[in-house]
Amino acid sequence: MEDMKVSFLKIITEAYGLRATDVHISVGCPPYYRIDGKLVPQEKYGKLTKESIMNALKDLFAEIGQPFPPKTKEVDFSFTVAEAIRVRGNLYYERKNPALAFRLIPKKIRTFQELGLPEILKTFVERKYGLILVAGPTGSGKSTTLAAMIDHINENFPHHIITIEDPIEYVFTNKKSVIHQRELGSDTDSFYNGLKYALRQDPDVILVGEMRDLETMALALTAAETGHLVLATVHTNSAASAPERIIDVFPAHQQRQIALQLANTLIAVIYQRLVPKANGIGFTPILEIMVGTPAVRNLIRENKLHQLESLIQAGARHGMVLFDDALVKAALKGEISRESALQFARNQEEVARRLGMKPS
Template sequence: MSKASQQVFRLIALHNKLLPEPELDALLAEFSDPLQALEQLVQRKVVSEKKAAQFQSVFKKQLDKLTAEYLCEADETPQPISPQTPKSSESSKASTAAEAKVVAKNESKRLAKPGVELIHGLMLEARRMGASDLHIKSGMVPVVRVHGLLKDLPYPSLTADVAEQSLLAILTDAQRSAFKADLELDFSYDGGEELGRYRSNLLFQHRGVDGVFRLIPETIPTFEQLQLPDAVKRFTEHRVGVVLVTGPKGSGKTTTLAAMVDRINRNRAEHIITVEDPIEFVHPCKRGHVNQRQVGTHTKSFSNALRSALREAPDVIMVGEMRDLETTSLAITAAETGHLVLATLHTPDAIRTIGRILDEFPPKEQPQIRAMLSESLCGICSQLLLPGADEKSMALAVEVLVNTQAIGHLIREEKVHQIHGVMETGKQHGMILMDDSLIRLAKEGRIAPEMAYEYAQNQKYVKAELALEGE
């Protein structure tokens, strides 16, 4: 079983990103006993003693299961070898191949069994592959999204019973009851240090129960890592007003908001309240004091949380999403009464974001809301996250509106359609149009020109700019 135990060790080590694959193979070639190899990593200070102990516990547990199943397999198909006859290199290779087949077969058996272990194994694989999402589907092969594209995992299809039992196994009793009552469930799942956190959704569909898990990075990215413009970073320096991060699903809005909150938390001794559905990034208190509230768990709704937040002495309020009229009205009121409010909307650009906010209100209230928004709006960052030209990365395109006296005047005077022209001439304030961002990414070779055309608002302009570059 030495080869089999090495293969189990190798599989778990790759899942946990213990070492790059070539270095791991070299280590296992040097030490036939995987636990000696692990001890070497501790001595070399590659892994901590705590992490090594956790890893060893998982390894031994899997090895015990494999040993029992391997022995059963050997009893069913005995392959006696005479002790007087040494193995030839060919027979040794055949034996190793046979052991590998047993490992693979038992791994498939394990994944066919319903339970938390199945979900955790798929989560580990998704994180190892650098996926953004994991889809567990009844009657189908599990799927991950890597660099914007869906890919099947090399596992067998999950029956409806296995998928349902496994997905329900990761829920609390309260979540299980809510799911059965509402037929869908939004929640965050914390798999601990090994698995990380996930924004999760379960739903019923015609084949059975499905689960979708958005992988949340282990650390909060910085502005530099996200390659966000300096104008967006400057939004966090405001003490009062509304900052909006917008874009379609999967465009990185939550990550940008988290980077904003983290920057304020690191640089200002202020009280920050976040209202999320569900909580994704966890913010430890640094210079700031952060309270994170989850809708459905810590508060009944965004509007309830916002209303009470005004009596909780916050300096900064982060709203996961302005979903309705009441939440939007309370967010603007909070900004008017001396708070910095960070929020998201599912709108594609700055102009339509302003229009969406105004359209939430009845016509008789719009003059007042226009006046309030023209004063309280700090800026808008609209985002698109696009597959990179190398098919191994994602590229972030952004549109940035910075509220100036001219922008505020157009909002008050119902001339929102003229804002585009002001943004074209407002580069000195840090303003960026989405089409210009797409052109820059295409010229830098980070996205394909066809991708820029596809997402352009003014395709004629984008094509002309990229054609001139080609000449």
């Protein structure tokens, strides 16, 4: 069969029309689209060859101003397609052949209501200063939630917002706020440098894409302490474990000071996962929320971090909720299936009991 000319821009446009969130390209396979969480092969393209992929990559990189051939074996890049789709791309090699993963992001920034996010998130970002942490595994919608938060500020407050991202995903348009978006690699060398210089740029709000290292975490805490609203992502598997994750990064002699800074600045920790909707079309964000109440701050200050989960469980009147409780609520409302709730539950036995099911 004659080698088919491949256009990544056409593939991405088609995938987006089919509600795909991701596209995977590799030698010897057709393109795969991730639709409603499942990978679906696009057989009409046949098996892609190394030559067709490299030609398509050359065309794409020429279109988006990326150097070709790439200088490294792994390349992150981002671009916009048809004014509607923001794409985050990653080129890598496997068995000496090129492969690509594209994440498709709607250019339109959705509101809290459109995303099904709780209203309490608005109160968090309406604070003058402090630290808001968003946690969750890769692909859990953290960037989408943060974009909704930033755009809520943008629509309602005359603030200067600086974002430091790797790469830029959602592109904001100035409304009431002025927003400067800085991308790792092209605009700044590191999250730490971006944050350090952001503090000299008269910001009201700073978004740090990831707090990966001790220096960035320390600077983010200082920024929150000195009158800035700081939003950042952290890699933890629950809201309650976020303070320990941050404190443990530091050497023992600094941990007391970091705990005090965290206690003084924490507005909230949001942990989220995307769970398939009951109708099988799309996903519902399920959020665990820990609010920085005086009681939560006291436990952090006194290093009683093991008690945080109990405090979340008892803190419904403050807007707090544990992940399993949020799952049960969503299942009882029919937003997600009981089977999905059980699959994602931390304590399957307890969730099964509350939903009248047998644990798997």
